[in-house]
Amino acid sequence: MSYDPTAAGTTADAATTEGPPTLPTDRRTGCPFDPPTGLTAPSDEPLRRMRCADGHIGWLVTGHAAARAVLSDPRFSSRYELLHPPIPMPGLPEQLPPAPVGDIIGLDAPEHTRYRRLLTGKFTVRRMRRLTERVQHFTAECLDAMEQAGPTADLVAAFAQPVPALMICELLGVPYADRERFQSQVAALFDQTAEVEAKGDAYTALSHYLNELVLAKRAEPTDDLLSDLTTSDLTDEELAGIGGLLLAAGLDTTANMLGLGTFALLSNPDQLDALRADPALAGQTVEELLRYLSVADPIPRAALEDVEVEGRLIRTGETVTVSVQAANRDPRRFPDPDRLDLHRGATGHLAFGHGAHQCLGQQLARVEMTVAFPALFARFPTLRLAVPPQEVPLRDRSNIYGVISLPVTWDKE
Amino acid sequence: MSDTPQPLLLSVDRGRCAGAGMCALTAPEVFDQDDEEGLVVLLRPAPAPEHRAAARTAVGLCPAGAITLDPGEASGRLRTES
Numbered sequence A: 001m002s003y004d005p006t007a008a009g010t011t012a013d014a015a016t017t018e019g020p021p022t023l024p025t026d027r028r029t030g031c032p033f034d035p036p037t038g039l040t041a042p043s044d045e046p047l048r049r050m051r052c053a054d055g056h057i058g059w060l061v062t063g064h065a066a067a068r069a070v071l072s073d074p075r076f077s078s079r080y081e082l083l084h085p086p087i088p089m090p091g092l093p094e095q096l097p098p099a100p101v102g103d104i105i106g107l108d109a110p111e112h113t114r115y116r117r118l119l120t121g122k123f124t125v126r127r128m129r130r131l132t133e134r135v136q137h138f139t140a141e142c143l144d145a146m147e148q149a150g151p152t153a154d155l156v157a158a159f160a161q162p163v164p165a166l167m168i169c170e171l172l173g174v175p176y177a178d179r180e181r182f183q184s185q186v187a188a189l190f191d192q193t194a195e196v197e198a199k200g201d202a203y204t205a206l207s208h209y210l211n212e213l214v215l216a217k218r219a220e221p222t223d224d225l226l227s228d229l230t231t232s233d234l235t236d237e238e239l240a241g242i243g244g245l246l247l248a249a250g251l252d253t254t255a256n257m258l259g260l261g262t263f264a265l266l267s268n269p270d271q272l273d274a275l276r277a278d279p280a281l282a283g284q285t286v287e288e289l290l291r292y293l294s295v296a297d298p299i300p301r302a303a304l305e306d307v308e309v310e311g312r313l314i315r316t317g318e319t320v321t322v323s324v325q326a327a328n329r330d331p332r333r334f335p336d337p338d339r340l341d342l343h344r345g346a347t348g349h350l351a352f353g354h355g356a357h358q359c360l361g362q363q364l365a366r367v368e369m370t371v372a373f374p375a376l377f378a379r380f381p382t383l384r385l386a387v388p389p390q391e392v393p394l395r396d397r398s399n400i401y402g403v404i405s406l407p408v409t410w411d412k413e
Numbered sequence B: 001m002s003d004t005p006q007p008l009l010l011s012v013d014r015g016r017c018a019g020a021g022m023c024a025l026t027a028p029e030v031f032d033q034d035d036e037e038g039l040v041v042l043l044r045p046a047p048a049p050e051h052r053a054a055a056r057t058a059v060g061l062c063p064a065g066a067i068t069l070d071p072g073e074a075s076g077r078l079r080t081e082s
């Protein structure tokens, strides 16, 4: 009928199967920073039909205004058990179970509100800015180690991963003696090349560790978020779950922004020069990289009732897959959207989501990136890729996009 | 002055606030967050001209629709503003 498979940039695979196309994920052609082919918004179609991994016919939202409308509307649920996963999730059952204890991303109000209220006070702009010095300290430590081992490094292992990992340790109050073990388990959990089994082991070890950590903080509170939360009415199980959530949501995201962001800046030397010339541009650089890269994508929701969005009727039960990376390239909101332009004023991007679930850790992520990028480029003025750009391995099959490794080199003084 | 942003009167709904801090980040002279729950605190309901543009941006950025502009009131308020 009105549905035209060629208009939505379908893959060959999707075109041969009944119904609308699946979520475009193919980045093999073209720029590693651009959304997959066919994902961006056709200017006249901010939302269109989409087939989920299990065959469910839902919606794909690519327009900026439509994405804001869906994400801020409580008639769209975040509960995992109501969602049809937009892409296949290896190792997970087709029908998702409800959110495990502490995972507030998969909850709706009022349960979500209860947890969120307990947490937001710990993540205010003011509190996160107070952590600036700690971020500077860890950043300098990583850069020192990199410099000593240089003049080559894998920027992901040497810098992009440890900086956010150490900040999560700081938040949770992981004792120094445990940090190395903690970090290696975390690295195993997020290793894109690891077998499912090795990941399972790392997951078990980390859960076990978080349980122990909660008991230790109850017995002997220290100056950190987990200890603070022991005075609330949260159970040990809830506290450990929240610890796991902060790890899951705060580490891979920030690490990939640092890794892919460095790659993007090195690939846009005029923009990098602008940042080097004016370190005060760091804040704007971070916002524009968030918009341009939108590493956490897509964000799914399920309609709890019939809702009209930009003239289309979404029916009760349908899954709406919001692509913030497409929305952040909507030319009606960001002119010339495929250009990395540090001066554009990228605020209003949806890289942290929108609505009641908008990223809880965004002010920490901002502080981390605002410190880390300028420090990296100040320490290594000649930093460059050590391999041709097309050889940088990309995380194609993950719901957090980024680089698997980033081989870099620099001139020794 | 032709480039002075229009006067405005703001109100906030802490019941809706998601504590994301976009307001305090964007217009720190106008909005803050309390230390307990991280919810919005309106420091200046009728911001001075130099803070109005940032305040308007914050209204647009708030993910929870917790900040509202009341331009009708604002013109009345302007007369009492010193």
Ligand code: HEM
Binding pocket: A078, A104, A105, A106, A116, A245, A246, A249, A250, A251, A253, A254, A257, A295, A296, A299, A300, A351, A352, A353, A354, A356, A357, A358, A359, A360, A361, A362, A364, A365
């Ligand atoms: C640049 C880095 C980051 C990006 C791109 C990012 C992105 C996001 C997005 C898109 C959401 C919304 C998910 C949804 O609506 O379903 C979210 C939620 C969340 N993020 Fe982040 N995040 C980042 C860093 C962090 C950090 C550093 C932390 C914590 C230390 C964190 C903790 C959380 C939590 C707890 C939630 C769930 C909030 C809720 O459901 O109410 N994030 N993040």
Ligand code: SF4
Binding pocket: B012, B016, B017, B018, B019, B020, B021, B022, B023, B024, B031, B033, B038, B039, B040, B061, B062, B063, B064, B065, B066, B067
């Ligand atoms: S921007 Fe909105 S949701 Fe966030 S703290 Fe301010 S009022 Fe609350």
